[in-house]
Amino acid sequence: MKIKMNIITPLIKQYNEIKKKFTNTIILFRVGDFYEMFGTDAIKCSKVLNIVLTKRKNKGNTNSHVELAGFPHHSINNYLPKLVKAGFKIAICEELEKKNTKERGLLKRGVTEIITPGVVTNSDVLDAKTNNFLCAIFYKNYKTQLGISFLDISTGEFLVGEGNQNYINIIINKFLPKEIICPQTKEKDIKSILNNNILSKNIHLQGLEDFVFDFDSSYKYLIQHFKTNSLKGFNIQKLGLGISSAGAICSYVCNICNYKISHINCIKKISLENSLNIENFSLENLEIISSKNEDALTLLKVLDFTKSPMGGRLLKKWLIFPLKDINKIHYRQNILYEFLNQKQIIKSIRNKLKKISDLERLSAKIVNLRANTYDLLLLKKSIKNIIEIKKILSRSSSNILKNLAKEIINCNKLYNTIEKVLYEEAPKKINVIKPGISKELDKLRTLVIEREQTILKICERERKQTGIKNIKINSNHIFGYYIEIKKPTKKIKVPKHWKIQQTLAKVERYISEELKNHEIKIKLAQESILKIESKILEDLTCFLLENVKYNQRNAKVIAKIDVMISLAICAKQNNYICPKVNNSFNLYIKDGRHPVIEAQIHSQGAKAITYIANDILFKKNEQQIFIITGPNxxxxxxxxxxxxxxxxxxxxxxxxxxxxxxxxxxxxxxxxVGASDNISIGESTFMNEMNETASILNNISERSLILLDEIGRGTSTYDGISIAWAIIEFLHNHPNQPFVLFSTHYHELNNMKNYYIRIRNRSISVKKINKQIIYTRKLLPFGCKNSYGINVAKIAGIPKTIIERSKKIMTCLKKMKKINSHIKYKIIKKNIENLNINTLTLASAQSFLKHIKFLFKKQENK
Incomplete structure (x- = not known):
């Protein structure tokens, strides 16, 4: 927001000029040693950052003021993450010239970097093992087809796809972008799509001018960037809407946020056809990556023993996109097998992996010329350990691991170049370049050393001449070099050519003309050293920039190695086995255990507790549907x-x-699984349940697994039983015959096995000892007739009077049910006797008889 004209000062005027160019953006305005925010920016930031909000008065009008907040420039890495997570778009405005103490005037300032939730390279803001995706969405008719693209500027991953609203929601939930851009005219529609998506509630939406999404401009930009004649090689040529979104995302990053993207060397098509499709609500219910409970253990946490950031991110992708290609699955299993049989290799490689930094994000820094000396030293260390990993794998007796070694590109030249130029010790602003690289640099360093030695000699000389033994010569960035003596020292001893500079409680500081002359020569030499070193570092960065693709390729191989070793360690620790994965239509799991629950048991130190394993066997034409009953x-x-x-x-x-x-x-x-209201769009528990169930029933394939828990419980008993029965019947008769596990408390559904050949009953066993319910967790090959709900209420601490009353009511209800059943039996009998067969159609007669048969069977069981 622009500051009011009646309180403008030269500084505020400069701020306003910059603010005009960056609307809807928080300006971090550098003023000396502080970043300052003014007006509404200051008000917003003071709340988010919990810093003091003050007011600066106008010199010409003491009744007017402007809000002001700020923080020290060296604390930016503490405050910046909070602003980004709050969803702000941030422009960092730096001083572009040094302050001259002899001259007064306004310093030149300009925006050097723009940061948004989806466009970040700062490692203090980013989660090392999580991608930070920016997303773009474009469409002509959002009810039919939409284009979407994802870009992680920090790693160089670029993806594009096209599909209907369901497709868009699925992949948004898989990639969970931090920010979405779209045409301004379509913001309302995109918001409505996101509002129906529970997982996307923390995504920030940004509207851009519609022309940014122009197809022709986007297509031209992409082929120029990738230096190709077309996009056929990336298999995205026909994705017109996707191409428009991809071009817009590049324009946003380059032109608005001022980032370079030369490290992005590929764009991939997002295809759900090549991976196991897990619906959004299924992904959430299974707690694969995350959970509604932040402290909950997820499958990702159980499997993640990765040591590198790249490995952590890749494992997450593998879990989100499980394979359907058997050959690729077997390839991973074979690598896993080799690592499990190479214990020493795993140990050696893991020691190297933990020393490898985030090569993908380092590459992005190099491309944008934001890599400092410390980053380059991290790169050198990483390359060294990658070279060692290649050697370890090459020496293996396994051909599979040797082939893995061949995938690692030899980067000895890169390592040797950095090693030749940079010192190994902790980086400084100056003197980071090794001797022998520049003769002029070596000469200037010698000059500085000689001058510093001369200053030491001056110190010794002054001690002798003045007789003051406690003389010291020190320096700081304010006064430069100065002579310091402790108090009290007789003023007679202080030479006349010394000029007092500063008086403190215990010391006095002086300067002399001779000392200042040496200081000037040292400063000039150091400035020259800094310029030469900066040029050498610039040349080194350019060399690394030309070879950045090799680091990116190696990062992918290292990530794969890291993930495979992680899975091997997890398998070894938890006694996992290699499954036989094939193209059959069977599914057999013997002694299956829940990996997360088992890990929770072990983490609590309950080693004496054994996880109760269970079997399941699906056969396409024999055992298609299992109805599981059992107590709460x-x-x-x-x-x-x-x-x-x-x-x-x-x-x-x-x-x-x-x-x-x-x-x-x-x-x-x-x-x-589970029930929840979607109050924001006015949906009840039952409506939400039916919506999700409808989505399942309308998207069944011949290789689908459907897991339904308590369907129909959100309405009346008879409605619920009827709906559940009809759903199971539909799934049984469906031509694709999906595998189904259906858990329920409607014990009437157990009778379905008598009428449908591919339905089987299962139940969870319990034992009742001295009126106490013991849960054995074992799956039994028959149905259950009791839910033991009152026993669960008792365990939960419901008052004893309520428990006793519940038992009496249940007894009465059972008696009433038998009476009602007897009455219905007579009514059915009378209806059959009065039935005019001549008026029935064949279809209605069959349906009626099937229902009557069921009711008689049910009555006989009672």
Missing amino acids: MAGKSAILRKIAIIIIMAQVGSYIPASYAEIGIIEKIFIR
């Missing part, structure tokens, strides 16, 4: 989740928690 808290939902997680792990290429497994490739996993 027995673990029905855990079994559903366990099956899904084991399949995801298997298709990632990981080993799994079981004693044996044969898994036919699964294309889609749908899981509907």
Whole structure:
């Protein structure tokens, strides 16, 4: 916001001119040793950063003022992450010239960097093991087809796709961008899409001018950037809407945020066809990557033993996009097998991996000329350890690991160049270049050393001549060199050619003409040294820039090695086995365990507690649907989740928690577990449940796994049973015959196995000892008739009077149910007797008879 004209000063006028160019942006305005914010910027930042908000009075008008807040420039890495996480777009405005103490006037200032939630390279802001994606969305009709692209400027990953709203929501939830850009005219529609997406509530939306998304400009920009004649080589030629979004995202990063993107050397098509499709609500329910409970253990945390940032990010991608290609799954399994049998190699490589920095993000810094000496030394150390990893793998007896070594590009030249130029010790602003690189530089350094030695001699001489033994010659950035003596010292001893500079409580500081002359020569030499070293560092950075693609390629190989070793360690520690993954339509898991629950048990030190393993066997034409009944808290939902997680792990290429497994490739996993209202759009628990169930039923493939928990419980009992029955019947008769696990408390559904050939009953066993319920967690091959809800209420601490009253009510209800059943029996019998067969159609007769048969069977069981 522009500051009011009646309180303008030269500084505020300069601020206003810069603010005009960067609307809707927080300006961090450098004033000396502080970054200052004015007006509404100051008000916003004071709240987010919890810093003091003050007011600066106008010299010409004491009744007017401007809000002011600020923080020391050296603390920017503490405050910047908070502003970015709050969703602010930030422009860093620096002083572009040095202050001359002899001249007064306004310093030149300009914006050197723009940071938004989706465009960040600062390592203090970024999560090392998480991508920071910027997303762009473009469409002509959002109800049919939309284009979308993702760019992580810090790692160079660039992706593009196209699809309907469901597709867009799926991949937004997979990539979880920090910021989305779209045409200003389409912001309202994009907001409506995001409002229906629970996981996207923290994504910041930014509207841009519509022309930024122009297809012709976007296409031209992309082929110029990648130096190609077309985009066919990237397989995105036909994605017109996606290309428009990709061009816009590049324009935003380059032209608005002022970042270079030469490290982005590839753009990939986002295809859900090549990976196991996990619906958004399924991904959330399974707690693969994250959980509603921030402290909850997730599958990612269980599997993540990675040592490098690149490995951490890659593992997350593998879990989000499990494979469907059997050859790729077997390739990963083979590498995993080799590492499991090479214990010493794992140990050696992990020691190297932890010394490798984030090569992808270092590459982005180099491209944008923001890599300092410390970054270059980190790069050198990383390259050295990559070279060592290549040697370790090459010496292996395994051909698979030797081939992995061949994927690592030899970067000895890069390492030797940095080693030749830079000192190994901690970097400084000056004297970071090794001797022998520049004769002029070596000469100037010798001059500085000689002058410093001369100053030491001056100190000794003054001690002798004055008789003051405690003389010291020191320097600081304010006064330069000065002579310091302790108090009290007789003034007679102080030579007349010394001029008092500063008087402190215990010391006095003086300067002399001779000392100042030496200081000037040292400063001039140091300035020349700094210029020469800066030029050498610039040349070194340019050399690294030309070879940045090699670091990026090696980063990908190192990430893969890191992930495979991580999975091997996890498999070894938890006694996982290698599943047999094939193209069959069968699914057999013997002694399957939930990896997260098992890890929680171990983390609590409960080694004496054994996780109860269970078997499951699906056969396409024999055992398609399992109806699971059992008491509350027995673990029905855990079994559903366990099956899904084991399949995801298997298709990632990981080993799994079981004693044996044969898994036919699964294309889609749908899981509907738990109930929650979506109040923001006026949906009840039951409506939300039905929406998700409808999405499942309308997207079934022949290789789908459907896991449904308590469907129909959000409405009346008879409505719920009817809906659940009809859904199971629909899934049984569906031509694709998906695998289904259906947990329920509607015990009436157990009778379905009598009418449908591919339905089986299972239940969770319990034991009742002295009126106490013991949960054994074992899956049994028959249905259960009791939910033990009153027992659970008792365990939860419901008052005893309520428990006793509940038992009496339940007894009465059971009696009433038997009476009602007897009445219904008579009514049905009478209806059959009065039935006019001639008026029935064949279809209605079959349906009626099937229902009557069910009711009679149910009555007989009672």
